[in-house]
Amino acid sequence: MSEFEFLRNVTVGQYLPTNSPVHRLDPRTKLLLALLVVLAATSTTSPLATLLLLGVLGGVTGVAQLDARYVLRGLLPVAPFLLFLMVMQLLFQGRFSLCSTVWYEWHFVRVTPCLLELVLLGALRLLLFLFVLSLLTLTTTAAYLLHGIEQLLGPLQRIGLPVHEFALANIIALRFVPTIAEELERVAKAQVSRGGEFGGEPWYRPDRVARARLPLLVPLFVNTLRRAEELVVAMQARSYLGAQGRSRFVELRLRPADWGALLLGGALLLLVWRLA
C-alpha cells in the first residue's frame, strides 16, 4: 500500500450493508433498543443476566447476517485496556468487598467471590456497550442514525434546542470527510513533490514535527474555510433559511417489525430485572 493511501477511503462508523431484517429496522427503533439494552445492563448486578444480554446480542448479529468474528475483531483493540482494568480491580478493590468468605489474602490484596463477580461483571458490561455500539453502526448508516436522532429529539426543538441544526451540521461533516481526506492527500503529495518530507521526523522533537506539518495544515484550513463559505452560499441559493418552514424528505416509518422489536426489547428488560 502506498505511503499516502491511508488518507483515502476514510470510513466513519463502519457500515456493512447486508440488507438483513436488522438493517431494515427504523433507526429510531435501533437507537431505542440500544438504549434499552444499556439500561438493562446497568440496572442489573447479575452476571447471568449480563451474559444473557450478550447472548441476545450474539443472536442479533446472526439475524443481521454479520460475521461474528468480524464484529469481535472490532472489539480486539480494547482487550488490553479491559485486561488492565480487570487486574487493577482484582488488586485494589478486594478491601472493600463485603463478602465474608476470603479465598486468598496477601497484604492489601483480598480475593473474595463477590470481588470476582464484580470484576467479571465490569468486564462483561464494557464488552456489552462496545458490542451494542458496533452493532448499531454496522447495521445503520451514519446519515440514518442522525435522521433518527433528529426525530427522536425533535420535541426538544420546541424548547429551543438546535436539534435540526445539530443533525444537519453532522450530516455535512460526514459528507465532507472524504473530500477533505482527498484534499489532504493532494496537498501532502504536492509538498513531497516540492522536496518536502512526509513523516520521518524523530518523535522526540515535537517542534520539528509541528514545523513539518504546518505547510500541510495551512492550505487545508484555508481550503476548508473557503469550501465552507461556498457551501453556505450554495445552501442559501437553495432557499435554506434554517429549520423554520422546512419539511422533511426522509421518511422514517415504524413498521410492525419495529413495534415487535421494541416489545421484545421491553420484555428483555423486564426479564433482566426479574433475574436480578
Added chain:
Amino acid sequence: MPPILRVENLHHTYSRQGPPVQALRGVDLTVEAGEYVALLGHNGSGKSTLARHLNALLLPDQGNVWVRQWNTRDPAHLRAIRSTVGMVFQHPDNQIVATIVEEEVAFGPENLGLDRSEIRRRVDEALAQVAMQPFRHRAPHLLSGGQKQRVCIAGVLAMQPQVLLLDEATAMLDPQGRRDLLALVARLHREQGVTVIAVTHFMQEAIDADRVVVLHEGRVALQGPPRWLFQQPEALRALQLDLPPASELAQALHRRFPAFPADRLTPEEVAIAVQTYRPLQPAPQSLPPLLPPPPRPPPLLELQHVAHFYMRGTPLEIQALSDVSLAVHPGEIVGVLGATGSGKSTAIQHCNGLLRAHAGRVRVLGQDLSDPKVDLRAVRRAVGLVFQLPETQLFEQYVGDDVAYGPRTLGLAHAQVRRRVQAAMAAVGLPFATFKDRVTWTLSGGEMRRAAIAGVLALEPQVLVLDEPTAGLDPQARQLLLRQLLDLQAQGCTLVLVSHNMDELASLCHRLAVIAEGRTALTGSPAEVFAQPALLRAFGLELPAMAQISEQLHSKELLPPTAAFYTLTQAEATISQLLAGPGKEPG
C-alpha cells in the same frame, strides 16, 4: 409579458476586508422569460457578483434588482426569489449537502416546505431529467465530476425554477461531462422554456446563447447575439476575451477571401461555408509527405506497462492502471489526454515516485525507480510535478517565501535560494522585486497559479509535469500561462501537460498519449491521434475545433485524408488552397 429579471443601475462594493473593491458600477440588464443569455468577462469583471444579485445572495448598494415582480431587497420574497432563480456553482464538491444523491436533490424542496409526496415526485422527475436515477442511492463522493454537477442541477430543477443560473458550472469538467451538461441545459431551455443565464470563460459555450452580455470593470461593455458579437474581435480583445476557434478561422479566411463569410461560429458552419464557396478548387490529391520525426535522444522519463492498484491487498482493491506506457524525450512537450477517472492523474504520480508501480517499470534519467538504492528526493527534484489547482496548495504568507520552500528544504545557501527564486518567478512572469513581498492570497487567480508553478520551477527540474495547468483561468490568463510554458520549453525544460482542452494540446504538443480505462489507448503525433475521432469520442474526449473542421471536410470529400489539420495556422493554409479557386496552383 414583463421581463423575468430586471437590473437597474446596480452598484456593488465589497468592503468587508481590505480596501473597498467596486465590483459593479451601474449595470443595467433585462432578461425576458425563455431567453438564453451568456455572461462573459475576464476575472474580476464583476460577472459572478452580478450573478449573485440575481437571486438575492447579494443585495444592491445602489440600484435595484427585480425577479418577476419582486424586488430582491424585500426579505418577504426571499424564498420565492430563490426558488425562481436556481443557481449552480463551479465546484460541485462545495455545493453538495447530503450524503446520498436523492437526499441531496430533496434539500431544496425541503427548504420550500413542500409535503413529502410532492418532494418525492419532484426528486424522481429531476433525477430523470438529468439521467441520474440509477445513482439515486449512491454517495456523491463516489460520482465523477460531471455526474456530481448533474446532481447539482437536479437539486435546482427539483425546486422548479424558471431561471437556471450557471456560474462557470462547466469549468472543471472533462469534454464529455461538458458536452452532456450543455446538451442538458439546451434541452431544458428548448423543451421546457427555462430561462438560462450561463456565466462562462469558454467562448464556445456562448455560441448556444440567444444573447451574449460582456461585463468589463463592473459595467455592461458589449451585448448582442453571438453571431454579431464574435465579429468584433478588436472590441473583445480589448475586453480581455478571445474568439471561439472556428470563428477565428472564419475571420482569417474572410480577410484573405472577402467572399468567405466571417460570421461562422462552429466547425460545422465553417465546413459548410467551405463546401458552398465558389469557385472551389478540387480536392488536392497529393500533399507534401509529412517529415519523418527527428532522431531522438533516449527518454528522460519512461513508464513501461505500469499497473497500479488502490487499497491493494484489501477487499476494496481497485485497479486504477492496468497498462500505461509513456516515454518523454528531452526538449519535448508531451500531452496526456483522458476523461475524468481514466487514470491519467494516477499515471503521472508515478513520474516522480509518489506512487510505486505494482507491475511494469518507471525509469527516470536512466534509473529504475523500483531499485531501492534510488534517491527519490533527487528524482523529485528532476521531475517537477504541479498538481491540479496548485494555488490551493500555497501555504506561506508571502509569495517569495512560498517559492523558496523547495530550495530551502534542499538546504541551499541563502544566496542560492534567492537566485533560484528570482529565476523561477521571472520564468512565470512575476518579477521578483514587485511580487516577492505580496501576500499570496491577494494575488489574482492567474497570478496565484503562476506563483504555484514557480514553486516547483525553483527546484530546477528537468521535466515539468503539469496537471490541468489552465483549468478555471480566464482567456487572458490562460494565453499568458501557455506562452510562458512555451518559453520554458525553449529554455530546455521538457514538459508533460495533462489537459482536457484539446485545442490547447493540439497547438502545443509534439506528441500525445491517450489514457483510457487505465491503459495507454493511443500514442503518437497530434496528427496521428486526431486521425482517430471515433476512438477519441468513445473515450469521452473530443477533437480540437480545427480537427473537427478537417474531419467534416473529409466527409464532404473536399480534403483527402492525407491533408488533415488540427491547428489554426494549418487550417488557414490548407483551406486557403481550397478557396484559391482553379487556375491558381496551391502553394
